[in-house]
Amino acid sequence: MIGLVYWQETAIKLAVILGVIPVTSLILVYLFLFKMMAFMQSRLGPMITGPHGTLQLIAEAIKFLQKEDIHPDNADKHVFALAPIVVLMSTFLLYVILPAGPDLIVEDLDVGIFYALAVSSLSALGVLMAGWASANKYALLGGLRAAGQLIAYELPLVLATMGVIIQAETMSLQGIVHAQANFSIFGLDSGMPFIFTQIVGFAIFMIAAQAELTQTPFDMPVAETELVGGFHIEYTGFRFLLFFMAEFGTAFAFAAIASVLFLGGWSLPFVDPNENWLNFVGPGVMLFKILILAAIIFWVRFTVPRLREDQLQKFAWKVLIPVSLVNIAVTGLIKVAV
Numbered sequence: 473m474i475g476l477v478y479w480q481e482t483a484i485k486l487a488v489i490l491g492v493i494p495v496t497s498l499i500l501v502y503l504f505l506f507k508m509m510a511f512m513q514s515r516l517g518p519m520i521t522g523p524h525g526t527l528q529l530i531a532e533a534i535k536f537l538q539k540e541d542i543h544p545d546n547a548d549k550h551v552f553a554l555a556p557i558v559v560l561m562s563t564f565l566l567y568v569i570l571p572a573g574p575d576l577i578v579e580d581l582d583v584g585i586f587y588a589l590a591v592s593s594l595s596a597l598g599v600l601m602a603g604w605a606s607a608n609k610y611a612l613l614g615g616l617r618a619a620g621q622l623i624a625y626e627l628p629l630v631l632a633t634m635g636v637i638i639q640a641e642t643m644s645l646q647g648i649v650h651a652q653a654n655f656s657i658f659g660l661d662s663g664m665p666f667i668f669t670q671i672v673g674f675a676i677f678m679i680a681a682q683a684e685l686t687q688t689p690f691d692m693p694v695a696e697t698e699l700v701g702g703f704h705i706e707y708t709g710f711r712f713l714l715f716f717m718a719e720f721g722t723a724f725a726f727a728a729i730a731s732v733l734f735l736g737g738w739s740l741p742f743v744d745p746n747e748n749w750l751n752f753v754g755p756g757v758m759l760f761k762i763l764i765l766a767a768i769i770f771w772v773r774f775t776v777p778r779l780r781e782d783q784l785q786k787f788a789w790k791v792l793i794p795v796s797l798v799n800i801a802v803t804g805l806i807k808v809a810v
Contacts, residue, residue, distance in 0.1 A: 485578045485579075488578075489564060489567045489568065489578065490564075492567060493560075493563060493564060493567060493717065493721045494717060494721075496720070496721055496724040496725075497716075497717045497720040497721045497724070498529050499724070499763075500720045500723055500724055500766055500770075501529055501720055502525075502526065502528075502529055503763070503766075504766065504767065504770035505720075505770070506518050506525060506528065506529075508767065508770060508771070508774070509770070509774050512771075512774055512775075533713065536709055536710055536712065536713040537709070537710050537713070538709075539708050539709035539710075540708070540709060541708070541709045541710065541711065542708055542709075543706065544606060544607045544608065544706050545607075546607035547605055547606055547607045547706065548604075548605040548607075549605075551601050551604070551605035552601075552602070552605040552606060552706075553711070554601065555598045555599070555601035555602035555605060556598065556602065556704075556707065556711045556712075556714035556715050556718070557598075557714065558594065558595075558597055558598030558601060559595045559598035559599065559602075559714070559715060559718045560714050560715075560717060560718040560721075561594070561598075562591055562592060562593075562594040562595040562598065562718070562722070563595070563717075563718045563721040563722045563725060565591040565594070566588055566591060566592060566722065566725040566729075567721075567725060569581055569584040569587055569588055569645055570645070570725065570728045570729070570732070571645050571646045571649060571732065571737060571738060571758075572738055572754055572755040572758050573738050573750050573751040573752075573753075573754030573755060573758075574738075574745060574746060574747070574748070574750050574751055574754070575751055576738075576751055576754060576755065577645075577646060580644060580645070580646045581644065582642075582643065582644050583643045583644075584643055584644045584645040584646070584647075585633055585636075585637065585643045585644075585645060585648070585729075585733070586643050588645075588725075588729055589626070589629060589630050589633070592684065592722070592725075592726075593622065593626055595622070595718070595722070596618065596619050596622040596623070599614075599615050599618040599619065599622075599693070599703050600615045600616075600618070600619050600703075601615075602615060602703045602704055602707070602715075603615015603616065603618070603702075603703040606703070606705065606706040606707075607706075608705055608706050610700050610701070610702065610705050611701075611702065611703050611704070611705050611706055613702075614693045614694060614695075614701075614702030614703040614704075614705070615693070615702075615703040617692050617693040617702070617781065618686060618693035618702070618703055620785070621683055621686065621690060621692065621693060621784060622683075622684060624683075624784070624785055624788040624789065625680045625683035625684055625690075625788050625792075626680075626684070627788070627793055628676050628679075628680045628788060628792035628793050628796050629676075629677060629680035629681065629684060631676070631793065631796035631797065631799075631800060632673045632674075632676040632677035632680060632796055632799075633673070633677065633733060634673075634796075634800045634803075635666075635669075635670045635672075635673040635799050635800055635803040636648060636666050636670055636673060636733045636734070638800070638803050638804055638807055639651065639655075639666060639669065639670070639803065639807065640652070640666070645729075645732050645737070648666075648732060648733060648737070649732055649736060649737040649738065649739050649745065650739075650745050652664065652665050652666055652736040652737075652739060653736060653739040653743070653744075653745035654745070664741070665734060665735045665736040666733065666734050666736075667734040667735055669803075670733075670734060670799075670803070672795065672796075672799045673734070673796070673799050673803075674730070674733075674734045676792055676795065676796050676799070677730055677733070677734070678730060678765070678768065678769070679792065680788075680792065681726040681727075681730065681769070682769060682772060682773075683784070683788070684722075684726065685719065685722060685723050685726065685769070686719075687723070687769060687770075687772070687773045688772070688773045688774075688776060688777075688778055689772070689776040689777060689778050689779045690778075690779065690784060691778055692778065692779070692781055692784060695778060723766060723769060723770075724762060724766065726769075727762045727763075727765040727766040727769065728758065728762050730765050731758060731761035731762050731765055735761045735765075736761075737754075737758055737761070738750060738753075738754030738755065738757050738758040739754075739757070740753075740757060
C-alpha cells in the first residue's frame with residue numbers, strides 16, 4: 473500500500489481479515505446449511521426473516537449475543553473462556569496467507585502452505601482445552617476424540633500437498649498459483665490446474681479436510697447420539713457463536729487452500745497471471761472455485777453416515793497415508809523423468 477507506514481498497512485490488513493471471517497461464515501451457512509440442505513430434504517429453509525431468509529443469520533447472531541454467559545461450577549473458568557478464542561485464532565491465522573489476486577494477499581510467505589497446515593492444527597489445542605475445562609465427561613471424551621482424529625488426518629493432509637509442492641517447486645501459495653498459470657504440457661501453454669495431474673492428492677486433501685473440520689462422516693467429536701454435543705456441550709451464547717464461526721470460517725479457508733493448490737486459485741486459463749485487472753476479477757474467480765469445493769464438503773456432510781471411531785482411524789492409517797505416499801513417489805519419478 474503506497475503512502476502508508478508499516479503499522480497502518482498492517483492495521484488495514486488485520487481489519488480486512490477480521491471482517492472477512494464472519495462474512496465467509498455467513499455465506500457458507502446461508503448457502504449450504506440453510507438452503508442446500510433444505511433443498512436436499514425437499515423443504516424451503518428459512519424464508520421469513522428478510523428476502524428468502526437472508527437475514528435469518530443476523531437474527532441467530534443476535535439471539536446468541538443475548539444469551540447469558542454461563543459455565544459449569546467445577547469448570548476451569550479461564551481455560552474454558554480461552555478455548556473458543558484459540559480455535560477462532562487458528563482460523564484467523566489461515567486467512568493471512570490466502571491470495572485473491574496478483575497483489576491481494578496479506579502476507580506472501582515463502583513457506584505459505586507449511587504455515588497454513590501448521591496453524592490449522594492449533595485448533596486441536598483449543599478443542600482439548602474446551603473438553604478438559606468444561607468439567608463434563610461428554611465434553612472431555614469429545615475433546616480426546618477430536619485430538620486423536622486431527623492427529624490422524626493431519627498427516628494425509630500434509631502428504632496430499634507434497635505432490636503439488638514437487639510440481640510447483642515452491643511452498644508459496646502465490647508461487648503455486650503462478651506455477652499452474654504457467655504450466656505447460658505437450659508444448660501447450662494452457663495454464664492447466666494441478667487437479668489433472670494431482671487428482672489423487674486432491675481426493676486425499678478433501679477427505680482429510682473433511683475430517684479436520686469434524687464434518688460428517690467424521691463428526692465423532694460432536695456426535696449427538698453418543699456425546700450429546702461433544703467438546704462444546706457446556707458452551708452457550710457468544711462463546712458457542714465463536715465455535716460456530718470458526719467451524720464455517722475454517723471450512724471456507726480449507727476450500728480456498730484446495731482451490732489454490734489444485735484449481736489455480738484466482739488465475740484463469742490462457743491469461744497472464746501478472747495482469748493488473750486480475751486484482752479485480754481474481755476475487756470473484758477465487759470465490760466461484762471456493763463455493764464449488766465447499767458444496768462438495770457440505771454435500772458429503774448431508775449425505776454420508778457417520779463412521780465408527782475404529783473405522784475412522786483405520787481409514788487414515790491404512791488407506792489415506794499409504795496412497796498419499798505412493799502419489800508422492802509417482803509424482804517425484806515423473807518430475808525427474810520429464
